[in-house]
Amino acid sequence: MNTNYRILVVDDEEDLCDILKFNLENEGYEVETANSAEEALKMDLTKFHLLLLDVMMGEISGFKMAKMLKQVRETRDIPIIFLTARDTENDAVTGFTLGADDYISKPFSLREVQMRIKAVLRRTAPQQAVPAAYIGFKELKLDLNKKEAVLCGEALQLTKTEFEILRLLLENEGRVFSRAEILRRIWNNDAEVLDRTVDVNITRLRKKLDGYGKFVVTRLGYGYCFDTSVKD
Template structure:
């Protein structure tokens, strides 16, 4: 029998928790809810496969809770998707610097949440490429999914969030060809208009940054891009 993924929804809006719980359970997940960061610390987060975490709560914010969980070995690798009405660049950067796996701005559609939950659980599942310290590597190329960093032969390389997410996707599912539209759907926010040319430009910048590994990102004419190991 297949084990269901367990998700904890943390938000001080009780109605929103119940809506998310109902829809996630309909998708086949086991779901619990909490209405504060303090409640999460009381019940323990280590038994969950994913947290949907509101940023603005009571005495302890979602950011503060995430930092506390990431500092504890038993909860450091639990994927986190932030849910927030705050949609500024600084908040987004803060969230990803804390090790968030995604960031969804309110108001959002339930369909968007379900799609992103599936994507995060797929990325963070045991695919054979990611060891327990949440690092994906290929020879001397290494992605740290907690710190959101890229290193080549031990040297950190500066990456934008978009470049990091593209490389993460290609490396995590190496050998699979992604069309430009698939990359747009998986990497860019849903409310942003992205042209095919934008994808090509990011791929070009990505290739330049990874040096000797640039030949691993292959263009399949008429289809898209893939990571050739």
Template sequence: MSKAIKRILIVDDEEDLCEILQFNLESEGYETEVAYSAEEALQKDLSRFNLLLLDVMMGKMSGFKLIDTVRRELKLDVPVIFLTAKSEENDLLTGFNLGADDYITKPYSLKELIARVKVALKRSVPISENEKAKVLHYEQVVLDLEAKSLMIDDEKVELTLKEFQILCLLFENKNKIFSRDEILERIWGDSVVVTNRTVDVNITRLRKKLKQYGEYLKNRPGLGYYFET
């Protein structure tokens, strides 16, 4: 059976760059569409796409505002890679805090970009190695691996894709300690440059979203994080 073709939306106001990206991504077998502004992107059915490539600085609506809309209003967990000339740590953290999967600064090589696209698409599938286990639960915390959803006390809790993947990793390996570097490698991959602080930010958000169960997300100083039972 042939694999389904992955669809990628490129959102950038530089037409020449979009043309180059389209040509190279389609040469790799992907289907692509282009939007030259965030506003134009929002006119499309974004649920059709397997990956969004977003520029940060665009017209009236920035890439940051676009991903915030995608995550909070449209409730989509589609992987997102930022393509931008902004490389300051605060900008990187802003992107990741809003739910980005990767952040590539310009100029970049097309080989690097394609490699990161492949990583992001690969990591967008359910991360559980136990395919038979579709639902994980502990007390009133329930993780649905197929729907990528979290239920607490029978109420749905919205998570970003990375938050869900981190929680799954710790939830499936209860009481096992994962260092920040291990979490970065498993969730973001070796080809993605992010800081340990990114893990801390995601864990802090997870604790708040888990409400009274947030206390189960433990930190062993100098070692890492784990889900305690």
């Protein structure tokens, strides 16, 4: 569980706020507190990943505050867990109707609160995108996540084998790979594949690379490499 989540506890019981803050910070969360909805609404709520809202507060109840937040684009997606001393089905229904992610009745154990928070954050935290991974040379780019090759802005129609050969050579620019080594790495020592197969795939790859094919160099008696020092 990511411990960089920021949580706001809003409750008119100062002692409860202090207890929750102390224990949640021990779990690795960043925690701030407010003793009323009015105080909380003066804060920059967009920085929080989760709100713990007491239902029964003064002028503005937790339900009313939640309704206000759900009407604003910047705050409508912030997860909310209601804390309440009123354990009735109608209150729970009201809370979930307002868009609450969970509803905890007082008195509660700190362990229960911690587990509920983890569950809500697990459900609501945005999934991290797979970081882009590119290798290439000048206008030749390989997207290692999408398994795509692009040359001068145009997608190349490479086979899986051609892509993997190009990737091997590009990732090890200047290093010479023998046919046997390429066979071992790309074909996993498939006994049915001959050395000549490497040559055929290299020839096709060079054609598809057009002017960049010259950088796929043959070192006679040794093998192949991607050599960026080749001149026109």
